[in-house]
Amino acid sequence: MILAKYFASRAPRRHLVARAVPCLALLATAACDDHPVEPPPAPAFLQVLGNGPVLDRYTGEVWVRGNIAYTTTWGFRSAPGNAVKIWDLSSGGSPVLVDSLIVSGAQTLGDVQTSDDGTLLVVATEFEPGSIMIYDLADPVKPQLITRYSSAGTNPGVHTAEVQRVDGRLYAFLSVDPPARLVIVDITDPGAPVEVFSGAMGEPFVHDVFVRDGILFVALWDGGVTIFDIGGGGAGSPAAPRFLGNVKTSGGQVHNIWWYHSAGGEKRYAFVGEEGPGAFGSLSSGDVHVVDVSDFAAPREVARFSVPSAGTHNFSVDETRGILYAAFYNGGVRAIDITGDLSSCTPAQRTVIGLCDLRLMGRELAHGLHAEEPVYVWGVHFVAGKVYASDMLNGLWVLREFNLPD
Numbered sequence: 541m542i543l544a545k546y547f548a549s550r551a552p553r554r555h556l557v558a559r560a561v562p563c564l565a566l567l568a569t570a571a572c573d574d575h576p577v578e579p580p581p582a583p584a585f586l587q588v589l590g591n592g593p594v595l596d597r598y599t600g601e602v603w604v605r606g607n608i609a610y611t612t613t614w615g616f617r618s619a620p621g622n623a624v625k626i627w628d629l630s631s632g633g634s635p636v637l638v639d640s641l642i643v644s645g646a647q648t649l650g651d652v653q654t655s656d657d658g659t660l661l662v663v664a665t666e667f668e669p670g671s672i673m674i675y676d677l678a679d680p681v682k683p684q685l686i687t688r689y690s691s692a693g694t695n696p697g698v699h700t701a702e703v704q705r706v707d708g709r710l711y712a713f714l715s716v717d718p719p720a721r722l723v724i725v726d727i728t729d730p731g732a733p734v735e736v737f738s739g740a741m742g743e744p745f746v747h748d749v750f751v752r753d754g755i756l757f758v759a760l761w762d763g764g765v766t767i768f769d770i771g772g773g774g775a776g777s778p779a780a781p782r783f784l785g786n787v788k789t790s791g792g793q794v795h796n797i798w799w800y801h802s803a804g805g806e807k808r809y810a811f812v813g814e815e816g817p818g819a820f821g822s823l824s825s826g827d828v829h830v831v832d833v834s835d836f837a838a839p840r841e842v843a844r845f846s847v848p849s850a851g852t853h854n855f856s857v858d859e860t861r862g863i864l865y866a867a868f869y870n871g872g873v874r875a876i877d878i879t880g881d882l883s884s885c886t887p888a889q890r891t892v893i894g895l896c897d898l899r900l901m902g903r904e905l906a907h908g909l910h911a912e913e914p915v916y917v918w919g920v921h922f923v924a925g926k927v928y929a930s931d932m933l934n935g936l937w938v939l940r941e942f943n944l945p946d
Contacts, residue, residue, distance in 0.1 A: 583907045585907055585910060586873060586940060587940040588912065589633050589634075589926070590633035591938070592636065592936040593934060593935040594934070597613035597617050597619050599611050599932050599933075599935050600648075600918055600932070601650065601651050602919045603652045603654060604923045606680070607629045608627065609627040610652045610661065611652070612625075612650065612651070614650075615648055621646075621648040621649055622644075622649065623643070624652060625641075625935075645665070647666060648667070649663055649664065650664035650699045650701065651701045653703045654677065656705055660677060660703075662675075662703050664698040664700060664701040666699060668696040669690050669694070670695050670697035671690035671694055672694070672733075674686045689725060693723040693738040694723055700714070700749070701713070701715075707771050711724055711727065711751075713751060715745075715747055717747070720744055720746040721742075721746065722746050723735060724738075741763070742758075742761055743760060743761055743762040746758060750797040753772045754770055755767060755768070755772045755799070757810060761794055764788035765839065766785070767786070767839065768783060769782040773836075787839040789829040790829065793815050795813045795826070795853070797810055798855045801859055802862060803859060807833075809830055809832060811857075812831055813854065814827050816851050818851060821870075821916050824868070824869035826851030826852050827845060828845040828866055828876070829844050830844060830898070842883035843882045844896075844897060845897070847871045847899075850868045850872075851868065852866050852869075853866075854918065854919040855867070863875050863942055867918060869917055869918075870915065871917075872915055873908030873909055873927060875905040875942040876903055877905050883896060908929065909937060916931060927940075
């Protein structure tokens with residue numbers, strides 16, 4: 541079986557026909573005369589299964605549970621970004637819009653996420669007064685508001701809200717800007733949320749968090765990535781995070797994080813998204829940075845992945861097969877091989893600052909939505925063999941996962 545060979549090899553997948561790479565394109569990563577460069581293999585294309593168009597509002601984040609998807613809206617198009625679109629995915633092809641949940645008192649919406657047991661839906665709202673909306677999902681297509689939580693700490697707006705369980709209790713981790721502030725709210729009783737932590741952090745923003753195994757990773761923009769123990773290390777808690785370490789990735793502008801747990805149990809790498817300058821709807825910039833976090837006290841950047849003239853936004857990872865799906869705004873969706881050792885490469889595959897370049901290493905497996913451009917992909921969510929991509933311009937796309945060739 542192809543999959544069995546893949547899991548056994550743990551090597552970059554170099555199964556595609558190589559394409560020529562002009563020498564000038566490599567000047568930023570290697571000296572052509574000194575290190576002849578093997579052209580990276582040309583990526584395949586992720587098959588489009590369908591699209592649910594949204595033309596009245598700009599589409600923001602996406603979250604999928606079962607056969608239902610929730611997408612938020614952002615800014616102002618012909619209507620304000622105060623709607624959560626609810627989609628039926630049961631056909632396996634184009635999503636069918638079944639309802640629009642209008643959030644009162646919100647100008648724009650950020651994150652949307654269900655709880656791990658599927659009973660709650662949490663939506664972040666901006667701008668002042670910033671809040672999180674907590675809905676009951678007894679009927680997944682008809683969310684019922686339980687409570688709207690806001691405090692002095694959530695003003696002027698909650699941009700991202702990560703919902704995770706720590707030591708059996710359910711928390712919402714809220715990133716608030718400006719001023720940069722992380723707020724942690726215990727929502728175990730969704731009718732009576734309790735704010736357990738509020739602290740200033742970020743340079744000048746705190747943008748997002750990633751929580752797993754009682755460890756908290758915080759994206760602090762030019763302040764880098766800071767790692768806290770909130771229960772997993774035995775010394776901290778959500779009410780009293782304990783500092784473990786920090787790393788400032790090249791380029792700064794740390795936007796989002798994913799701490800990868802491989803199918804083999806390795807927990808070595810965190811993937812860090814950099815959101816650089818851009819022009820809405822057409823241009824973007826920013827790389828995926830790979831950080832070795834095997835020692836939380838001394839994390840270090842070892843590699844990166846970049847797309848010319850496009851920048852990353854959010855990630856979703858197929859951890860069983862070791863594939864990172866990254867939203868790349870005008871660059872569509874990219875599928876990246878993250879198996880094996882990402883810190884080992886040839887001199888010709890290194891950047892000018894010595895990091896391994898995953899693209900030159902041939903680790904870009906596939907490109908999604910190339911034929912559908914112009915696109916501006918905000919988020920992706922990998923679920924059960926499909927990649928759901930929220931496109932600010934065109935709504936919700938359904939893509940087939942990357943398949944290894946015969």
